[in-house]
Amino acid sequence: MLHSMGSPGESEGHPVNGSTTAGSIFKIIRDHGPLYGNDIVRRTGLAKSTVSAYLERLVSVGLVREEIPEGGKRRKLKVAESAGYVVGVALGQTHLEVALCDLEAEIIETVGGEVDLVRETPETVLTRVVEYAHELERRAGLGPSSLFGIGLGLPSPVDYTRRMPVTPPVMPGWDRFPVASFLANEFTCPVFVDNDVNVMALAERDKGAATEIASDSDCFLLVKAGTGIGAGIVINGEIYRGAKGAAGDIGHIGIDGDDTLCRCGNIGCLEAVAGGRALAYRAEAAARSDRSPFLAEALGKGIPISPELLARGAASGDEECLRLIISAGKYIGDTLAKLVNFFNPSFIVINGRLANLGERFIASIRESVYRRSTPLATADLVIKKSSLLERAGTTGAAILVLDEVFSHRNVGRLMRRFAG
Numbered sequence: 370m371l372h373s374m375g376s377p378g379e380s381e382g383h384p385v386n387g388s389t390t391a392g393s394i395f396k397i398i399r400d401h402g403p404l405y406g407n408d409i410v411r412r413t414g415l416a417k418s419t420v421s422a423y424l425e426r427l428v429s430v431g432l433v434r435e436e437i438p439e440g441g442k443r444r445k446l447k448v449a450e451s452a453g454y455v456v457g458v459a460l461g462q463t464h465l466e467v468a469l470c471d472l473e474a475e476i477i478e479t480v481g482g483e484v485d486l487v488r489e490t491p492e493t494v495l496t497r498v499v500e501y502a503h504e505l506e507r508r509a510g511l512g513p514s515s516l517f518g519i520g521l522g523l524p525s526p527v528d529y530t531r532r533m534p535v536t537p538p539v540m541p542g543w544d545r546f547p548v549a550s551f552l553a554n555e556f557t558c559p560v561f562v563d564n565d566v567n568v569m570a571l572a573e574r575d576k577g578a579a580t581e582i583a584s585d586s587d588c589f590l591l592v593k594a595g596t597g598i599g600a601g602i603v604i605n606g607e608i609y610r611g612a613k614g615a616a617g618d619i620g621h622i623g624i625d626g627d628d629t630l631c632r633c634g635n636i637g638c639l640e641a642v643a644g645g646r647a648l649a650y651r652a653e654a655a656a657r658s659d660r661s662p663f664l665a666e667a668l669g670k671g672i673p674i675s676p677e678l679l680a681r682g683a684a685s686g687d688e689e690c691l692r693l694i695i696s697a698g699k700y701i702g703d704t705l706a707k708l709v710n711f712f713n714p715s716f717i718v719i720n721g722r723l724a725n726l727g728e729r730f731i732a733s734i735r736e737s738v739y740r741r742s743t744p745l746a747t748a749d750l751v752i753k754k755s756s757l758l759e760r761a762g763t764t765g766a767a768i769l770v771l772d773e774v775f776s777h778r779n780v781g782r783l784m785r786r787f788a789g
């Protein structure tokens with residue numbers, strides 16, 4: 370394909386690990402840049418002249434730019450972060466957040482508002498997504514073709530190939546609703562849809578825990594603990610979605626010996642025992658039974674029960690708040706221990722509203738995992754709270770787009786578009 374634009378000596382079809390040459394070089398710069406030309410030559414194993422020719426092309430079409438590091442003389446190459454933009458959308462059950470991001474998935478600006486996914490139709494909610502995205506385009510003064518793509522994270526299982534939610538348990542009106550084609554009618558760029566937990570895992574891979582933990586961290590779990598509990602599974606840097614896109618639905622793994630009824634119809638599911646709703650229910654019971662003076666006082670003042678409130682209670686010395694936090698952590702940790710034995714991740718990062726239960730919650734998860742997993746699997750295992758928190762949804766949705774748009778095969782096409 371690159372021949373048509375007078376490409377360097379080698380054809381685009383020449384494979385580097387089964388990919389296109391331009392795409393491979395661009396991916397290396399995306400993943401590891403800023404890099405010196407020599408580093409890129411070393412990482413591709415291609416001839417220096419070939420790499421130089423492609424780099425010149427990537428720079429001339431504006432996808433890559435040169436940068437001289439402070440105090441240095443030689444140029445480094447990095448993604449031209451302002452060559453285009455992507456929109457990342459995080460859709461929760463009660464909140465919608467839309468972010469305009471650059472080509473390194475850095476958030477430039479966001480717009481958000483309340484939604485009710487159970488009651489509102491997909492058309493109503495997605496129309497608001499369109500309005501917010503246009504609003505961001507307007508504010509940034511973007512032209513009609515500045516957007517490279519739109520990514521959405523949905524709180525539902527998603528058929529990734531067909532880009533639509535499937536059998537969502539809490540939002541029945543969304544079952545098989547053609548989310549991507551609805552949005553594609555309003556924009557000229559491609560639209561990608563995935564489960565919110567997978568999207569958050571991408572954010573941890575490129576912008577969060579994986580970049581903070583100095584280890585070989587290509588295999589990890591992102592756990593979103595909120596009303597529901599789910600896990601994003603990253604294997605060798607890629608999201609693992611499973612045969613039908615249902616991988617990581619750990620909220621419905623059974624807790625041995627528990628018979629709490631779950632909204633899925635089963636009994637003893639992790640989220641029915643340790644999810645946000647279960648925790649709020651127990652906290653309210655504790656407030657009414659005088660086991661917790663702190664919660665009783667909050668209830669009296671009409672303050673709603675929240676993870677943040679429980680964390681404050683525990684910090685102020687309320688034993689019942691602390692007990693509730695530790696018990697939720699223990700249930701989640703016991704389940705994660707089984708996954709650790711099975712999957713041997715290099716780290717587990719915790720996000721979602723329950724992460725706001727604080728360090729005692731994370732410590733309780735850690736203790737259960739260490740107690741119940743094999744020593745080899747926990748030897749260097751790190752379990753930590755996400756540092757991205759609310760940003761993970763929109764950032765991850767932007768990365769979803771960038772991964773697709775800048776896949777090996779697409780970079781050649783993009784180069785043509787830019788050159789044309």
Ligand SMILES: [Zn+2]
Pocket residue numbers: 620621631632633634635638641
């Ligand atoms: Zn269940």
